Amino acid sequence: MPDVKHFDPDAVLEQVERLFWQRGAASTGVAEVVAATGLSRSSLYATYGGKQDLYVKALTRYVERRSEPVFQALATDGRGLPAIAAFFDRLIEARCAGEHARWGCMVSNAHAEGADPEVRRVLDRHQDRLRTAMRTALEAAGPQLRPDTDLDAAAELLTLLAYGVNLRSRAGADAAALREGVTAALDSLRPAAA
Amino acid sequence: MPDVKHFDPDAVLEQVERLFWQRGAASTGVAEVVAATGLSRSSLYATYGGKQDLYVKALTRYVERRSEPVFQALATDGRGLPAIAAFFDRLIEARCAGEHARWGCMVSNAHAEGADPEVRRVLDRHQDRLRTAMRTALEAAGPQLRPDTDLDAAAELLTLLAYGVNLRSRAGADAAALREGVTAALDSLRPAAA
DNA sequence: GCTATCTTGGACCGACCGTTCCAAGTTTGG
DNA sequence: CCAAACTTGGAACGGTCGGTCCAAGATAGC
Numbered sequence: 001m002p003d004v005k006h007f008d009p010d011a012v013l014e015q016v017e018r019l020f021w022q023r024g025a026a027s028t029g030v031a032e033v034v035a036a037t038g039l040s041r042s043s044l045y046a047t048y049g050g051k052q053d054l055y056v057k058a059l060t061r062y063v064e065r066r067s068e069p070v071f072q073a074l075a076t077d078g079r080g081l082p083a084i085a086a087f088f089d090r091l092i093e094a095r096c097a098g099e100h101a102r103w104g105c106m107v108s109n110a111h112a113e114g115a116d117p118e119v120r121r122v123l124d125r126h127q128d129r130l131r132t133a134m135r136t137a138l139e140a141a142g143p144q145l146r147p148d149t150d151l152d153a154a155a156e157l158l159t160l161l162a163y164g165v166n167l168r169s170r171a172g173a174d175a176a177a178l179r180e181g182v183t184a185a186l187d188s189l190r191p192a193a194a
Numbered sequence: 195m196p197d198v199k200h201f202d203p204d205a206v207l208e209q210v211e212r213l214f215w216q217r218g219a220a221s222t223g224v225a226e227v228v229a230a231t232g233l234s235r236s237s238l239y240a241t242y243g244g245k246q247d248l249y250v251k252a253l254t255r256y257v258e259r260r261s262e263p264v265f266q267a268l269a270t271d272g273r274g275l276p277a278i279a280a281f282f283d284r285l286i287e288a289r290c291a292g293e294h295a296r297w298g299c300m301v302s303n304a305h306a307e308g309a310d311p312e313v314r315r316v317l318d319r320h321q322d323r324l325r326t327a328m329r330t331a332l333e334a335a336g337p338q339l340r341p342d343t344d345l346d347a348a349a350e351l352l353t354l355l356a357y358g359v360n361l362r363s364r365a366g367a368d369a370a371a372l373r374e375g376v377t378a379a380l381d382s383l384r385p386a387a388a
Numbered sequence: 389g390c391t392a393t394c395t396t397g398g399a400c401c402g403a404c405c406g407t408t409c410c411a412a413g414t415t416t417g418g
Numbered sequence: 419c420c421a422a423a424c425t426t427g428g429a430a431c432g433g434t435c436g437g438t439c440c441a442a443g444a445t446a447g448c
């Protein structure tokens with residue numbers, strides 16, 4: 001018998017996600033969310049809860065719909081170092097040009113904001129998934145790596161590097177410089193040229 | 195003839211710096227600054243200007259009094275890779291334990307906040323100084339490095355890595371994991387063991 | 389000790405914050 | 419076509435925001 005929602009909750013959540021991604025949680029007001037989505041406050045609160053719930057939902061959506069598919073592609077690529085290089089190439093491209101240029105990564109941005117435990121769990125999961133995908137890609141690299149390479153440690157290194165790239169890109173870092181840093185990391189993992 | 199300030203402007207600025215460092219600019223109100231410093235709003239505004247000016251001054255103080263002395267030590271150390279290892283050891287120690295544990299780096303945190311151009315200049319300068327110091331330390335490393343090492347690229351890599359460490363430490367990353375990532379970076383820069 | 393000059397405390401400002409609430413509107417099962 | 423169940427727009431809430439202002443206090447040259 002009841003009335004039904006007059007909007008698509010996930011489509012709206014995507015708009016909210018972009019808003020929080022670009023401008024940060026603390027500096028985005030509910031009024032802006034209302035303006036960007038076209039929803040009324042009532043619908044917003046009835047559907048998603050308060051601002052913090054909304055932010056967590058948007059952040060979770062970001063991780064699930066944007067980050068994790070890319071991590072999955074990295075883990076299943078199978079080419080080894082070229083897969084990792086492609087991951088970073090696309091990352092830098094997305095961070096420095098196009099629709100989301102200078103937005104950084106919503107998860108990286110979230111690191112610098114509040115210490116909410118619910119948010120932190122999302123952050124830790126993101127880091128864990130990325131590191132695991134890196135580790136899998138490194139396993140596939142096999143002889144492309146120096147024989148003494150510690151795969152876990154290298155995966156951690158590459159994960160931290162990705163966060164560094166995300167962070168610096170938000171402040172407008174030059175894409176070429178970021179690529180240079182990534183290249184140095186990958187080159188240093190390779191065996192010395194004969 | 196005039197009256198004189200009843201407080202030490204730099205000592206107060208240090209308290210403000212700590213407040214913004216720990217809690218971020220957007221989520222710290224002027225009322226909290228007033229409470230933390232014991233100053234009145236009048237003195238605050240007369241001495242430092244508005245909140246944004248105050249934040250920029252605090253951030254600048256952080257860079258000049260906390261970051262750059264460490265960069266200077268890194269650049270003049272002369273030991274090469276051990277100097278870089280020591281830099282990261284102290285960084286991770288400071289980020290994960292003691293008085294400022296889980297505060298991250300105020301500059302790294304600032305990356306994720308506003309896009310204010312004045313702030314951005316401070317950020318870029320910070321990055322430039324760190325990269326330059328890294329480059330100097332790498333030059334001193336000489337034969338500790340693989341002969342084909344691109345020093346500029348390696349300096350960029352280590353700089354991005356430092357930002358990654360800063361970011362993850364704020365979210366509570368395990369110090370041992372961070373050390374592992376750093377060790378992987380330094381090991382991969384070394385020539386293969388004979 | 390008077391006075392010019394600056395500082396200080398704190399009341400006060402309008403704007404905006406996140407949130408609540410309710411009357412009106414919409415849908416659907418009967 | 420009614421009525422129960424839900425959504426919706428928008429007014430309204432108390433609280434907090436950054437910022438201003440002024441009377442009272444402190445200082446130092448004279």
